[in-house]
Each structure stands twice: as C-alpha cells, then as structure tokens.
Amino acid sequence: xxxxxxxxxxxxxxxxxxxxxxxxxxxxxxxxxxxxxxxxxxxxxxxxxxxxxxxxxxxxxxxxxxxxxxxxxxxxxxxxxxxxxxxxxxxxxxxxxxxxxxxxxxxxxxxxxxxxxxxxxxxxxxxxxxxxxxxxxxxxxxxxxxxxxxxxxxxxxxxxxxxxxxxxxxx
Amino acid sequence: xxxxxxxxxxxxxxxxxxxxxxxxxxxxxxxxxxxxxxxxxxxxxxxxxxxxxxxxxxxxxxxxxxxxxxxxxxxxxxxxxxxxxxxxxxxxxxxxxxxxxxxxxxxxxxxxxxxxxxxxxxxxxxxxxxxxxxxxxxxxxxxxxxxxxxxxxxxxxxxxxxxxxxxxxx
Numbered sequence: 001x002x003x004x005x006x007x008x009x010x011x012x013x014x015x016x017x018x019x020x021x022x023x024x025x026x027x028x029x030x031x032x033x034x035x036x037x038x039x040x041x042x043x044x045x046x047x048x049x050x051x052x053x054x055x056x057x058x059x060x061x062x063x064x065x066x067x068x069x070x071x072x073x074x075x076x077x078x079x080x081x082x083x084x085x086x087x088x089x090x091x092x093x094x095x096x097x098x099x100x101x102x103x104x105x106x107x108x109x110x111x112x113x114x115x116x117x118x119x120x121x122x123x124x125x126x127x128x129x130x131x132x133x134x135x136x137x138x139x140x141x142x143x144x145x146x147x148x149x150x151x152x153x154x155x156x157x158x159x160x161x162x163x164x165x166x167x168x169x170x171x
Numbered sequence: 172x173x174x175x176x177x178x179x180x181x182x183x184x185x186x187x188x189x190x191x192x193x194x195x196x197x198x199x200x201x202x203x204x205x206x207x208x209x210x211x212x213x214x215x216x217x218x219x220x221x222x223x224x225x226x227x228x229x230x231x232x233x234x235x236x237x238x239x240x241x242x243x244x245x246x247x248x249x250x251x252x253x254x255x256x257x258x259x260x261x262x263x264x265x266x267x268x269x270x271x272x273x274x275x276x277x278x279x280x281x282x283x284x285x286x287x288x289x290x291x292x293x294x295x296x297x298x299x300x301x302x303x304x305x306x307x308x309x310x311x312x313x314x315x316x317x318x319x320x321x322x323x324x325x326x327x328x329x330x331x332x333x334x335x336x337x338x339x340x341x
Binding site: 063076077083090094128167168 | 177179188189191207209210211212213214216221225226227228230232242277282285287324327328329330331
C-alpha cells in the first residue's frame with residue numbers, strides 16, 4: 001500500500017479523512033461552545049513587497065504585510081448566544097459587541113489522523129449579513145459573519161515570524 | 172446542549188426561519204405583511220496599524236455602516252409610499268428623504284423573541300419589475316435598498332461610542 005514518508009495512507013482504507021464532521025470543538029474564549037456552525041473558513045495572506053529596480057524581473061523581496069481573516073456562518077439561535085456573550089464582555093470595557101475582541105478556536109479530530117487546531121487571536125466581528133426572509137426558503141436562518149483577526153495559529157504556530165521578539169504572537 | 176441551553180439535536184421545537192417573523196412594522200404604526208425578502212447588514216471596518224512590523228500591531232475603532240434590502244409586493248410598497256409621502260410632506264421633503272423606524276421580530280416557542288430595530292431608515296434605491304417575460308401572473312414586487320443610521324438587536328447596538336455623545340441604543 002503506497003504511503004507517503006509521513007505515514008499518510010493512499011488509498012486510505014482504514015479511517016476517515018478530515019471533513020466538516022471532524023470539527024470536534026469550536027469555542028469562543030474557551031468558554032462558549034458553538035454547536036450550530038454551518039460554515040467556517042480561515043484566511044491567511046502574506047503580501048510580500050517586491051523590488052524591480054531597473055530590471056524587468058523582480059530582484060528582491062521585503063518581508064511585506066501579513067493579514068488574517070475568517071468567515072463563520074452560524075444559525076440565528078447560536079448567533080444570539082454569541083452576541084449576548086460579546087455584549088456582556090464588551091459592557092465591562094465600554095465596547096459594543098462588534099468592538100470587543102475575542103479568541104476563537106476550532107479543532108479537527110479523526111482517529112487515525114489526530115488533531116489539528118486553529119487558534120484565531122484577536123477576533124472581532126466586521127460584517128454581519130442576515131437574511132431574515134427569503135421567499136420559498138424554509139431552512140433555518142443562517143447568519144454569515146466576517147471576522148477581523150489579528151493572527152491565526154495552526155497547531156500553535158504562526159506562519160510568519162517577526163524580525164524581533166516584539167510584535168510576535170505564537171511560536 | 173451547549174452551555175447556554177440550546178439543544179442539539181433539537182427534537183422539541185422549531186428553529187427560526189422566515190415563518191418565525193411575527194411583526195414587521197414602520198414607525199410602530201404600519202404593519203408590513205407582504206414582505207418577500209428582508210436582509211439586514213451591519214459592518215464595522217476597523218483600521219489596522221502595521222507600523223514597521225509584518226503583523227498587525229494595533230487596531231483603531233474604525234467605521235460602522237448599516238444597510239437593509241427588502242422586497243415587497245407592489246400593493247404593500249404603495250402603502251409604504253403613501254405613509255412616507257404624508258410624513259415627507261409634513262417635513263417638506265421628498266419620499267426618499269423621509270426617515271422612518273423599522274422593526275422586525277422573530278418568535279418561536281422555546282427559543283423566544285429576537286427583535287431588530289432599524290433606526291433612521293430612508294429609501295436609497297428602488298427597482299420594480301413591471302413587465303418581465305415568464306412572470307406568469309406572480310405578484311408584482313419592488314426591490315428596495317435602504318440607507319440606515321443604526322441597527323439595534325434586542326435594543327443593543329453592536330458598537331459603542333467612546334463618549335456619551337453620538338450613541339443610539341445601549
């Protein structure tokens with residue numbers, strides 16, 4: 001049976017690969033568990049600066065700018081819980097639910113693959129778009145949210161390291 | 172069941188859907204029944220500061236924006252127009268300039284009520300399909316976009332100002 005050097009089987013006749021049902025835990029501030037989640041995507045982007053000088057081809061790169069964001073879609077009932085939680089958290093800081101920052105984590109697990117964890121640090125809601133009425137639609141109301149995120153660590157590691165110890169989150 | 176008591180699986184009740192909407196009203200005076208689409212939108216664009224680092228080092232409070240898209244049957248839209256026309260003539264403006272409050276409530280037994288209050292709405296874009304091939308006798312409808320100053324969910328705003336001025340809602 002072919003196997004890549006790290007032990008991942010192809011074909012994998014033993015276990016299940018990661019899918020939406022592998023998400024064993026989605027939680028906010030390690031406190032509020034989100035069960036009614038029907039969409040979750042993370043986005044990490046590093047835009048390097050390029051130097052052309054007087055050449056046609058790029059001659060050098062700078063460290064650039066790292067940006068993160070996430071999209072999550074939850075059912076309206078779960079969204080009520082999230083907003084209640086953020087409103088309470090923000091009240092102590094004189095911040096609204098969209099102003100207040102929170103920590104979001106999602107963990108995937110499968111028996112033969114183990115865990116993969118994403119930690120989203122410094123999240124705040126940036127965009128909420130709710131369709132309350134849609135003719136002929138009888139599905140449960142979903143709430144898609146765009147999140148502004150400061151850093152995203154995969155298994156505790158950031159994909160970008162600062163030049164110095166300052167300004168760095170995660171390993 | 173999650174920590175706040177929401178059941179999964181929920182075998183007891185019905186979850187929120189379009190039929191959970193029990194009331195859409197304008198200025199708490201006119202009820203809108205013939206609504207076929209209602210999409211509200213709140214958006215906070217934070218400012219980001221990178222300084223000399225690769226990663227974002229700070230955020231500013233940013234800018235809050237709101238929007239609403241609604242589709243109504245033409246008959247219903249005519250009633251809304253009539254109401255805004257009266258309001259506008261009293262204030263000496265046009266129908267699109269008239270501001271109004273809009274609220275929408277959801278209710279399901281077991282889940283309770285969720286109320287959205289849209290403050291300072293005015294119509295910013297109106298599109299009506301009067302004739303379209305293959306309409307086959309469906310109700311005529313109007314799609315409208317609304318300019319909104321603030322949206323409160325259960326009486327609470329998602330953004331709080333730094334001071335006491337400029338704030339609507341808790």
